[in-house]
Amino acid sequence: MRAIRIHDHGGPEVLTSEDIHAPTPGPGQVLVTTSRTGVNFIETYQREGVYDVDLPFLPGSEGAGVVAAVGEGVSSLSVGQRVMTSQGTGTYAEQFLVNADQAAQVPDSIGDDDAGALPLQGFTAHYLTRSTYEVGPETTAVITAAAGGVGGLAIQLMKQLGATVIGLTSSQDKAETARQLGADHVLPYEGFADAVLELTDGEGADVAYDSVGKTTFDESLAAVKTRGTVVLFGGASGQVPPFDLQRLNAMGSLYVTRPSLNAYLRTPEELQWRARELFEAVDAGLRVRVGGSYSLADAASAHTDLESRNTQGKLLLVP
Numbered sequence: 001m002r003a004i005r006i007h008d009h010g011g012p013e014v015l016t017s018e019d020i021h022a023p024t025p026g027p028g029q030v031l032v033t034t035s036r037t038g039v040n041f042i043e044t045y046q047r048e049g050v051y052d053v054d055l056p057f058l059p060g061s062e063g064a065g066v067v068a069a070v071g072e073g074v075s076s077l078s079v080g081q082r083v084m085t086s087q088g089t090g091t092y093a094e095q096f097l098v099n100a101d102q103a104a105q106v107p108d109s110i111g112d113d114d115a116g117a118l119p120l121q122g123f124t125a126h127y128l129t130r131s132t133y134e135v136g137p138e139t140t141a142v143i144t145a146a147a148g149g150v151g152g153l154a155i156q157l158m159k160q161l162g163a164t165v166i167g168l169t170s171s172q173d174k175a176e177t178a179r180q181l182g183a184d185h186v187l188p189y190e191g192f193a194d195a196v197l198e199l200t201d202g203e204g205a206d207v208a209y210d211s212v213g214k215t216t217f218d219e220s221l222a223a224v225k226t227r228g229t230v231v232l233f234g235g236a237s238g239q240v241p242p243f244d245l246q247r248l249n250a251m252g253s254l255y256v257t258r259p260s261l262n263a264y265l266r267t268p269e270e271l272q273w274r275a276r277e278l279f280e281a282v283d284a285g286l287r288v289r290v291g292g293s294y295s296l297a298d299a300a301s302a303h304t305d306l307e308s309r310n311t312q313g314k315l316l317l318v319p
Contacts, residue, residue: 002319003093004299006057009049012300012307015092020058022095025071030100032083036116037091037317038062039294039302047303060091063098064106064115074100076268082106084275086119086261092299094319101268104275114288117314118278120261122288124233125153126274127264129161132257133207133229137162142196142208142223144216145236146183147174149289149314154209155181156286166199168192168216177312181287189215193222204228214238226252233259289313 043059064084088098146167159182167183175186204225211234248254291313294302
C-alpha cells in the first residue's frame with residue numbers, strides 16, 4: 001500500500017510517499033481501507049521533532065473508511081462496514097489499524113468528507129458542550145477561536161441546544177464566519193471580558209471555552225459569572241502559567257478545568273454515544289467544514305497550508 005513516512009525531522013518536505021506492506025489486524029483490531037484522513041497540528045509537531053516519535057514514523061490518528069479485515073475476538077464490526085476514528089494508527093496511508101472499540105460505525109446518511117472531518121474536532125466539541133459543561137437553553141457561553149474547527153462545530157452544537165453564544169475571533173473574515181455558523185455575538189479579543197459583561201448586563205457568561213490559553217485566560221476568568229466555569233482546552237498562544245487558586249475564590253468561587261479528548265472517550269459506549277449525537281446533529285443541519293482536500297502523496301502541501309493558519313475548516317487527505 002502507499003503510505004506517508006517520516007525518516008528525518010524537519011519541514012513538510014520530509015513527508016515522503018512510499019510503498020510499504022499493509023498491516024495485519026491483531027486481536028481486537030480492524031484493518032480499514034482509508035477513504036479520508038484528517039490532518040492535525042499534532043502531526044506537524046511529530047514531523048518537526050517537537051513530540052518524540054521513533055523514526056521512521058507513519059503519522060496520523062484520525063481517519064475514516066471501510067473495514068477490510070477483522071482481528072481475533074472482534075464481534076462489534078465486520079468487513080464492509082464504514083467507520084471513523086480519532087484513535088487510529090498510521091492513518092496517513094491507504095489502509096490503517098484501529099482497535100475495534102475505538103471506531104464508530106458511520107451511517108449511510110454521512111458522506112466520506114464528513115466522516116473524515118468529524119472525529120477529532122467533532123468529539124472535542126461534543127464533550128466540551130455535553131459533558132465538561134452541559135449547555136442548555138439558559139446557557140450563555142463564550143468560545144475562543146470561534147471560526148476554527150472545534151469552535152465552529154461547538155457554536156452549532158450549542159445553538160442546537162438553545163444556548164446564547166458569544167464568539168471571539170481575530171479578524172473580520174473570521175467574525176463573519178462565526179456569525180454564519182450561528183454565533184449570537186462576535187467580539188474581538190481585545191477587552192472581551194468587559195464586552196461580555198456589557199452583553200450580559202454585568203452578570204457574566206456561564207462558561208468560557210478557551211483554546212487560546214496564555215493570552216486569553218485572565219480575561220476568560222473575568223468574563224464568567226459568580227460560580228462560572230472556565231474550560232481551558234488548548235494553548236494556541238502558550239501554556240497558562242501557574243496561578244494562585246485563591247483567585248478563584250476572590251473572583252466569585254469560579255471553576256476551572258483542563259480536559260482532554262481521551263478522558264472523554266474512555267469506553268466504547270461513550271464513544272458510540274458521542275458519534276451518534278454528532279451524526280444526528282449533521283442530519284439536523286450541522287455544517288462540517290472542509291477547508292481543503294489533498295491527495296495522499298501531497299501531504300506536504302496539506303501541512304504547509306495548515307501551518308499557515310490561513311485555512312478555515314478541516315484539511316483532508318484522499319488516498
